[in-house]
Amino acid sequence: MIRIQKHGYGGILLPDFDVGLDIDQPDATHIFISHAHADHVPRNRRIPVFATPPTADLMKARGFSGKITLLPFHEPVVLNEKVTVTFYPAGHILGSAMTYLQTPEGNVLYTGDYRTPPSPCTEGFDCPTDVDYFITEATFSLPVYRWKSHDVLFNMIRTFAEDSRASGDVPIFLTYNLGKAQEVMMALEPTGIPVQIHGAGYPLCEIYTRYGMNLGNFSRYNRKTVAEGALITPLSTLDTSMVTSIRKKRIAYCSGWASLESRRSQIIVDKLIPLSDHIDFFELIDLCKKLNPKKVYITHTPNADVVIHYLQQAGLIAESLDIAGNDEA
Ligand SMILES: [Zn+2]
Ligand SMILES: [Zn+2]
CATH class of the missing domain: 3.40.50.12650 (Rossmann fold)
Structure with a gap:
């Protein structure tokens, strides 16, 4: 079992691998930033992070002054003998990336914010298929959200x-x-x-x-x-x-x-x-079914219970990482 913990307001900590995903404080050695929106970029502007080249440029343009190691899409980085990390295009905004971790205890995919079908103003959407633990945002987590093309x-x-x-x-x-x-x-x-x-x-x-x-x-x-x-x-x-x-x-x-x-x-x-750069409710449920992971972790959601209900009906195990009362849009 891999420990997956919500960290601070929006980030995720994987303490077994010393990895932080969109975390705000230097509480992990390896920190990966999914994209340049303010709720995913550390407010502590001096911590070293990994990001795609466009995300790095956007972060710097918005005032981030920490050290950024550039990690282009589809180029695996080996952190240690246990963990390999690869960015996949998330279709949300320019440079937005999903973070894929391959470990001896299973493969983890963290979406950050994402959109499929992707926004035409991004590098597209591409998702690894071998996922054991799927950590997904669910900003638009009610069946009333079904996007037009x-x-x-x-x-x-x-x-x-x-x-x-x-x-x-x-x-x-x-x-x-x-x-x-x-x-x-x-x-x-x-x-x-x-x-x-x-x-x-x-x-x-x-x-x-x-x-x-x-x-x-x-x-x-x-x-x-x-x-x-x-x-x-x-x-x-x-x-x-x-x-x-x-x-x-x-x-x-x-x-x-x-x-x-x-x-x-x-x-x-x-x-x-109704133009959104997030995945809609039905696309989210469909993607979870397609990936069929051992477990789905929901984050960034105002309605975790509804998503979990639909996922359970599809035979999936799902859990919310959000602390009650600490939800965000
Ligand atoms: Zn975003
Ligand atoms: Zn966000």
Whole structure:
């Protein structure tokens, strides 16, 4: 049996192998970072970690100053006579990786955040098949979350932008600066509409293009010219002058949470686009069945019980790693 422990707010510790996965403190010799979102990057910015090259660049652009050992996808690193670790593409954001550990006590796969079918704005999704212990996030862990295809969602984004321009409105997309913003840009690329991006998101877009992602015609937010195209900015700027100073506008909110109608009463926008960079509920259950591990460990979930119930019905053994009351979205 391999000891698998939740560590701190979001990380996982495998004490038998001295390995930490997305942990926040230097409590393991070997620490692997799945991707550059803030809830997976150590707040202790001085601890040495392994990351894929794009994740390393994104982490540095967001202020991480620790030592990063670059580990590209599919290149195994031998930690000691017991453990070999390999990153697999997770399909969540650029550089996002699942961590696969091969040990004498069995093979462990830790997903970090992931998406299959993968986001078109990533390196894709690839999963090892020989998994004994599967540690998976379950952010969208209820059967109400069933995503539309990227084709449908990207069309929705383009249509919203083109219709807005046609009526003389500035299309504004409210979404995260890292990951989702670049997906929206990729969706808009064929329209040729110039896109402005929030200042904190702009340097991240340059990293995306350096790794070959086509984000189209984009520039940093400029108050003087923003009305000439589309704007992508985080939800937190909705009530700031960045958005309020644009006189004629139509606002879309892009998020997996947008698939819940109740969201409509909380955020007043013109359109909800349920674009998510996480796996949906049914894809999660299907993947667990396909891998058929000895045990599934659920983390990053508001509804562990529902997932566990469905997995047990499929004949799988499942357990939550989250401490009650310490759940996150
Ligand atoms: Zn993430
Ligand atoms: Zn996360």
